[in-house]
Amino acid sequence: MGRYVLRRLLQMIPVFIGATLLIFLMVNVMGDPVAGLCGERACDPATAAALRREFGLDKPLWQQYLTYMAKVFTGDFGTAFNGQPVTELMATAFPVTVRLTVVAIVFEIVIGVTLGVVTGLKRGRPADTAVLLATLVVISVPTFVTGLMLQLLLGIKWHWIRPSVRYGTLDELIVPGLVLASVSLAYVTRLTRTSIAENKRSDYVRTAIAKGLPRHRVITRHLLRNSLIPVVTFIGTDIGALMGGAIVTERIFNIHGVGYQLYQGILRQNTQTVVGFVTVLVLVFLVANLLVDLLYAVLDPRIRYA
């Protein structure tokens, strides 16, 4: 187990370096970071040169990347061009997005798994077909359309929620969380359904029924425990995707989280903000993947990592 964790940690290093380098190159090559500083007008050449020197932008790119990464590992993510430290931005943005992601994952687990179990057990019945069709529709409608629709109906027509989030408290994030979760929720439903339907015919379930176990015990102890393994994998890998994918949801509901800061950072060509936030997101993604693989061994005793 220890050796496996070590190997996985080592494997994470090139992916981490590659992903951050890629985004670093994208941000730096695609735009002139100084150009965003002087507003709509072009910068005065002398000012631009001074700014470049100040931020170290006159050095070659690889040197900039190394300097940047060295600083990141000491906890210094640099300053945004407005003078605010990027870590300060992160401290306000990440809690909101983490809350939003937690709401989304709770929705995935509660609604997705429940629907999946019900439809998996009743495969081929009308309820199953209806839920399957519904998941197809949810997968097909882009998130920003779902979000705008719910905002229109619940927020503007029926006044159930405020159309725009103010403080980012949990109760305000219920509907945005549902929107963020919607597509993954449909996947979780389909995945659970397939998994349950497959395992329902397995020998150990027949044995459990033959032993005379009550139905709910067969389902929760035998069927569910074996069927949820792929679902756990999916949800785990989804954590990183949800946090990075919150840009659209946060824009619709005006939530000042990671997506909002990234969007602002990209529009204003605020290199340090963008690279800093992406670095953290990539780390979250990698760690979540690692945890899922380890959780796998706990859930499925057949798997033993050497």
Add this chain to the structure above:
Amino acid sequence: MRDQPQQPEGAIAGTGMGGAMDLGASEAVTLERTPGGPAGTGPAGRPRSLWSDAWRDLRRNPVFLLSALVILFLVFISLWPSAIASGSPLTCDLAKAQDGAAPGAPFGYDGQGCNVYTRTVYGARASVTVGLCATLGVALLGSVLGGLAGYFGGVWDSVLSRVTDIFFAIPVVLGGLVLLSVVTSNTVWPVVGFMVLLGWPQISRIARGAVITAKQNDYVQAARALGASDSRILLRHIAPNAVAPVIVVATIALGTYIALEATLSYLGVGLKPPSVSWGIDISAASPYIRNAPHALLWPAGALALTVLAFIMLGDAVRDALDPKLR
């Protein structure tokens, strides 16, 4: 010991819209033909291939017929939008802004007084073009890179696997925002290019797996024993047997690329006005959502229907090509 969890088929493969373009689902499509070959004889005594079997299944599948009909209609209106919509999508009359349905404008007018019906019809072209071109590019690049890595193995295979890992770690919408925010071009090509750049790892993983499965078959050994060259083995023996999963994933991905184009246009970095795209229209209509929801509902409905059609088509094709379901 399993590093990568095997995912049961059934979840739609390849539609990850979130950060990782497609993670677990890449394992979902493992269509391999049994080594013995399914070339049994049909009732009429004619040999049947996987493809003719699949085609027979598809012709009877109402889901396939319905989605194919919708897609044909979409292709038709993207080629000849003027056939069903009169006027230009760019002629707008501010006096009519946010008006409801009127003769000649069954969907009403948007915030700028443009005819929503005309704009919705003309918007199909951008979506279909982006979807088709991006899918073609992704499928070609991904299957060539993945196929070669799977066939030759070795160092390049490991390098490619690590590179795909890197691409999976970058959230798609985020990459799109960064790369496309500085593009000022008005055409669909930057968007297509971006999708190919970030989409190929998904296909390359599938193609690599399919090629590895196919190259272990006896007929490949036989071909090699007969002295066939690598290129001949790859093109004549492996490619026809490894292309099915790529087709399935690519079809479903087509739907998600259309959705992605609209999402990027909604965020203001995809297509830009005066291009006509559903994403642009939805974005422009969202401030007026209180007074003129119709300007948002029609393009949004058209977008959802289009994506749904492609995803259902991919689902039907997967069911037809998967011998395990027979």
